[in-house]
Amino acid sequence: MTELLELTVADAAEQIRAGEVERGDYAEAWHERAAADDLNAYLWTPDDGSRMSDDEQPGNDTAGTLNGIPIAIKDLFCTKSVPTTAGSRILEGHRPVYTSTAVRRLQAAGASVLGKTNMDEFAMGSSNENSAYGPVLNPWDRRRVPGGSSGGSAAAVAGGLAPAAIGTDTGGSIRQPAALCGIVGLKPTYGAISRYGMVAFASSLDQCGPLARDVTDAALLLGAMQGPDPCDSTSIGIEGGVAAPSRADLAGLRFGVPKELGEDGMEAGVRQVFEQTLERIRDLGGEVAEATLPHAGHGISAYYVLAPAEASANLARYDGVRYGLRHDAGDLIEMYETTRSAGFGAEVKRRIMLGTYALSSGYYEAYYGQAQKVRTKIAGDFRTAFESVDFVVTPTSPSVAFELGAKTDDPLAMYLNDFFTVPMSLAGIPAISIPAGLAPPDGGGPELPVGFQIAAPAFGEAKLLDAAFALEQGIGFDARPAEGS
């Protein structure tokens, strides 16, 4: 049983295909692990009665690239008849009437739903502490956060509760938890994967992506999910599909380090692992150069106007009429207000307020209009940078996993966790976080994973995954959380 859990997704799929591993045994081993979740990583796992039989999985195609692989799904993805809450009380018990395209594509490749993972409410957060169903614990140190918003997906993969997972990334919500949990997380180019059936947060930024043990598994999941979808007119897919990454070195590739990176606010341990990783790039024949992203430092400001503004519009649909929670009241407006006030958590209310303010009469140009222009400048900065470098690299997060409660009283401090990940989201370009080493937090403590972020031009996933794969092999990160940390 244990050996089955050690297999990567790529190896397990290969062995199931070859008849060396029984599909049912493999799935059973993972369902047992998921059911034994002690990290609060899952919001829903099937009991024996509700587990979908092979017949109900649309794919069940033994030729599928993910044949027989159970995958953990962030609770932001609609799954037909299976509870989908987006981590919110306002959707408690909601059972969608359809399944999101991303999940359907996984199923069509032969995968199944292992469970629905915990998350910050409506994907708003960087620590998973905004879930209405309690925080997820980091398997490396249970007193610490796993990152967010895809914290349940990241903790499930890192804690050995899932072979792989999917999440969503609006400003860093795949990459940052992947970094804090010591796994691989990929935010594809905006438009690579359909958003149909993904509960909307900020529609011009939201993108689905994989969280996996290694780059090869991330590529496998991306390959299964990507592609245009008539149900999402912004979906394009990745031309030529996604092959298994195979590059052995980094010769001839230039990696740009933004000179605006700054020492301020970055933990010493994170800085050290980042420098070591640059050295590893050179060892592998790559070139490290300076890049400049003059407007990236304004990314957080622009993001925290644009994303809340879009969220305030998207979340207007939770009004107690068509689904989810309702608090009865005398008249319609009062019903809306009491329902929304009872159903949304503090951070979601904060963002709705912020977005409504930024869009309100008299403030629109100064906030929303200006932020959209900053977005243009940041996208332009990346385009210019990519004329002289192949990739832009940064630490994924300024710190290692922080303690539960450390930043809950200071929303802005929480937002600054996304300092390195937000610019790529605004530019719509793909970026991956791979585990680069361990470092202690400032002030001492146990050694915790540090993520290294690599960003590429739009739809440059093939090159990005190849480079990440070569670097992954060069780094040879094989640390695991200790049992019962």
Add this chain to the structure above:
Amino acid sequence: MPGGTLVQAPCAAPGSRPAAPNIRRVIDREQVLHVARLSRLRLAEQDVEKMAGELSGILEHVDRIGELDLDGVEPTSHVVDLENVMRPDEPRPSWPREQVVAQAPDPEEGAFRVPSPQADAP
């Protein structure tokens, strides 16, 4: 910026933010209550001041973008260069009505029942 108070916040990288500055709040109690009404949210009395403080802190940081000279820069609403994505207009069945309505807190005769919008009307 009509009606707005642009606070010039110091340029700050993560972690280097100064302690809460002792300046006028960007958004005050009245504005919080107005925005809450627009947002269809009710804030408990003790949360109004807290919200004003938190939003002001965030907006002070955000206001940094007001310092940039971006005249003539095109705003980006969407990063993907797509125009008028068309598909054939073919009728197809929608989700079954009874399944959709079954998700509602108060379904009635295949529809969504709500309190009367005119309950308080004269």
